Amino acid sequence: MNKDILKLYLVTDRPLSLGRDIEQIVREAVEGGVTIVQLREKECSTGEFVALARRLKALLAPLGVPLIINDRVDVALAADADGVHIGQSDMPYKDARRLLGYDKIIGLSVENFEDLERANAMDVDYIGISPVYGTPTKSDTAEPFGLEGLHKAVAMSAHPTVAIGGMNAQTIGEVIAAGADGVAVVSAICSAPSPREATKELWNVIKNNE
Amino acid sequence: MNKDILKLYLVTDRPLSLGRDIEQIVREAVEGGVTIVQLREKECSTGEFVALARRLKALLAPLGVPLIINDRVDVALAADADGVHIGQSDMPYKDARRLLGYDKIIGLSVENFEDLERANAMDVDYIGISPVYGTPTKSDTAEPFGLEGLHKAVAMSAHPTVAIGGMNAQTIGEVIAAGADGVAVVSAICSAPSPREATKELWNVIKNNE
Numbered sequence: 001m002n003k004d005i006l007k008l009y010l011v012t013d014r015p016l017s018l019g020r021d022i023e024q025i026v027r028e029a030v031e032g033g034v035t036i037v038q039l040r041e042k043e044c045s046t047g048e049f050v051a052l053a054r055r056l057k058a059l060l061a062p063l064g065v066p067l068i069i070n071d072r073v074d075v076a077l078a079a080d081a082d083g084v085h086i087g088q089s090d091m092p093y094k095d096a097r098r099l100l101g102y103d104k105i106i107g108l109s110v111e112n113f114e115d116l117e118r119a120n121a122m123d124v125d126y127i128g129i130s131p132v133y134g135t136p137t138k139s140d141t142a143e144p145f146g147l148e149g150l151h152k153a154v155a156m157s158a159h160p161t162v163a164i165g166g167m168n169a170q171t172i173g174e175v176i177a178a179g180a181d182g183v184a185v186v187s188a189i190c191s192a193p194s195p196r197e198a199t200k201e202l203w204n205v206i207k208n209n210e
Numbered sequence: 211m212n213k214d215i216l217k218l219y220l221v222t223d224r225p226l227s228l229g230r231d232i233e234q235i236v237r238e239a240v241e242g243g244v245t246i247v248q249l250r251e252k253e254c255s256t257g258e259f260v261a262l263a264r265r266l267k268a269l270l271a272p273l274g275v276p277l278i279i280n281d282r283v284d285v286a287l288a289a290d291a292d293g294v295h296i297g298q299s300d301m302p303y304k305d306a307r308r309l310l311g312y313d314k315i316i317g318l319s320v321e322n323f324e325d326l327e328r329a330n331a332m333d334v335d336y337i338g339i340s341p342v343y344g345t346p347t348k349s350d351t352a353e354p355f356g357l358e359g360l361h362k363a364v365a366m367s368a369h370p371t372v373a374i375g376g377m378n379a380q381t382i383g384e385v386i387a388a389g390a391d392g393v394a395v396v397s398a399i400c401s402a403p404s405p406r407e408a409t410k411e412l413w414n415v416i417k418n419n420e
Contacts, residue, residue, distance in 0.1 A: 045299035046281055071256055074284035078305040089255035095288040 001105055001125045003160035005066055006182030008203055010034040011164070014041065016190040023055055025195045030065055032199025034189070035182070038085050040070035053079035066105060073099050083107070085128065088115060093122050107162065111142035113153070120158040128184060129153045131165020132175060135186075147174055154179040169201050176209040211315055211335045213370035215276055216392030218413055220244040221374070224251065226400040233265055235405045240275055242409025244399070245392070248295050250280035263289035276315060283309050293317070295338065298325060303332050317372070321352035323363070330368040338394060339363045341375020342385060345396075357384055364389040379411050386419040 010029045012022050026037055039056055041049050053067070053075050060067050066082035069075050071090045076083065083105025086096055096106055109128040110116040119127050131144050144165060145153055154161050163175045164184035172183045185202060192198030220239045222232050236247055249266055251259050263277070263285050270277050276292035279285050281300045286293065293315025296306055306316055319338040320326040329337050341354050354375060355363055364371050373385045374394035382393045395412060402408030 046296075046301045047299045050301055050305065072284060074282060074287075074301060074309065077284070077309050078301055086256075089257045091256045091260055091284065091288055095260065099284065099287050 001160075003126070003181045005035050006126055006160055006162050007035045008033055008199070008206060009036045009038065009162050009164075009182050009184040010189055010199075011038045011070070011184050011186045012040050013186050013190050014043070016187045018191055022052060023059065025190055026056055027059060028194070028196035029189050029199045030060065030063055032189075032196040033203035034065070034185075034199055036066045036068060038068040038070055038184070039081075040085075046072075046075065049075050050078045053081055057081060068105060068107065076100065076104070083125070085109070087130075093124060097123070109164070110153070113156070116153055116156055120156070124159055126160040126162055126181070127157055128162045128164050129157075129180070132163045133166025133171060135166045147178060150175060150180065151178050169198075169205055172202060173205050173209040176206050211370075213336070213391045215245050216336055216370055216372050217245045218243055218409070218416060219246045219248065219372050219374075219392045219394040220399055220409075221248045221280070221394050221396045222250050223396050223400050224253070226397045228401055232262060233269065235400055236266055237269060238404070238406035239399050239409045240270065240273055242399075242406040243413035244275070244395075244409055246276045246278060248278040248280055248394070249291075250295075256282075256285065259285050260288045263291055267291060278315060278317065286310065286314070293335070295319070297340075303334060307333070319374070320363070323366070326363055326366055330366070334369055336370040336372055336391070337367055338372045338374050339367075339390070342373045343376025343381060345376045357388060360385060360390065361388050379408075379415050382412060383415050383419040386416050 017025055039053055057067050057079050068083045068085050069081045070085050073084055073096050085107040087109040093108055105125045107126045107128055108119050108124045109130045110119050111130055129145055132150050134144050160181040162182040162184050163180040167183045167185045168188035175183055189195050189198050227235055249263055267277050267289050278293045278295050279291045280295050283294055283306050295317040297319040315335045317336045317338055318329050318334045319340045320329050321340055339355055342360050344354050370391040372392040372394050373390040377393045377395045378398040385393055399405050399408050
């Protein structure tokens with residue numbers, strides 16, 4: 001996996017999309033410059049999840065933008081997505097890899113340095129450093145790494161790194177400057193009045209801090 | 211698949227287990243005579259779901275009792291369960307079959323006669339006729355088939371049939387007499403003071419009505 005695809009990583013969130021269509025937000029975000037999309041659905045039925053994943057795959061594949069599915073290996077397999085992102089309480093990594101094979105991308109969230117050391121011993125494709133900052137997006141997250149913790153985590157990681165948690169136009173400059181390979185954005189795109197313009201602004205901040 | 215395994219079908223339900231351990235309820239139910247177990251988890255993390263499925267598989271496989279996973283093809287694959295049970299809003303049947311192959315059991319819930327006719331055109335292993343009676347277990351279910359509807363559904367079905375919804379010691383006699391190959395029980399076992407004794411009582415009713 002080319003780690004450049006991690007640069008500006010959109011994570012979808014239905015409640016934070018303010019009633020707007022997920023597919024439309026993804027379309028605008030890609031036009032604005034996101035390099036990879038993670039479909040995250042916590043409430044909908046498996047049938048809806050698979051159907052939406054298929055529509056996003058049809059939208060993203062021709063553009064060369066990978067589609068990652070949060071947690072659900074079955075949905076990723078059914079929709080032939082490019083991979084999954086798993087957290088510490090999701091399916092164990094080795095099971096996910098066995099089911100998906102090595103042609104698929106698997107990212108793993110690490111919530112502390114112990115998680116990170118364990119991830120270093122796995123052949124995951126990237127890690128999500130989660131959360132870097134406190135965030136209203138998720139209420140169940142661990143103690144934030146903070147910028148200093150992020151520096152340390154990036155230095156320690158054997159894998160490409162994506163920073164998540166509190167990523168917006170004000171924060172991503174220092175995060176990219178700290179050496180993260182990418183930033184994972186949720187509300188700064190999903191809740192923006194114009195997801196396209198918000199993404200362009202984020203992309204400019206990244207370019208100015210590389 | 212030998213349809214005799216469908217005879218007394220336990221569907222687990224965490225809230226209806228009244229705080230008791232799912233594994234313990236399943237163990238007692240198997241001692242009492244259930245012939246197949248469906249693990250249904252709606253709230254827990256994928257990691258917990260996989261871990262519990264593995265423990266149940268280790269418990270059930272030596273006893274020759276199949277383990278079916280509700281909805282989650284990924285959990286079934288990770289734990290090498292014997293199959294999945296899917297509803298009308300879960301993964302489409304053809305995707306589930308493609309991912310699981312023909313060595314695994316796939317059951318499909320039908321909520322009306324149109325669903326049943328569509329199921330007749332599929333190579334599912336059994337259908338769940340759902341619900342036969344109104345039930346407090348699920349609030350999102352369709353209009354009940356009733357006993358007359360069950361008779362008709364059993365006659366129409368190209369596949370073995372399991373009746374679900376309101377199955378207890380008072381109702382399963384007439385359901386078995388109506389020709390259903392099995393009854394799927396939730397609260398009558400999961401909420402029973404003694405799941406073992408409750409299962410034995412259900413088993414006796416089945417034997418007296420075959």
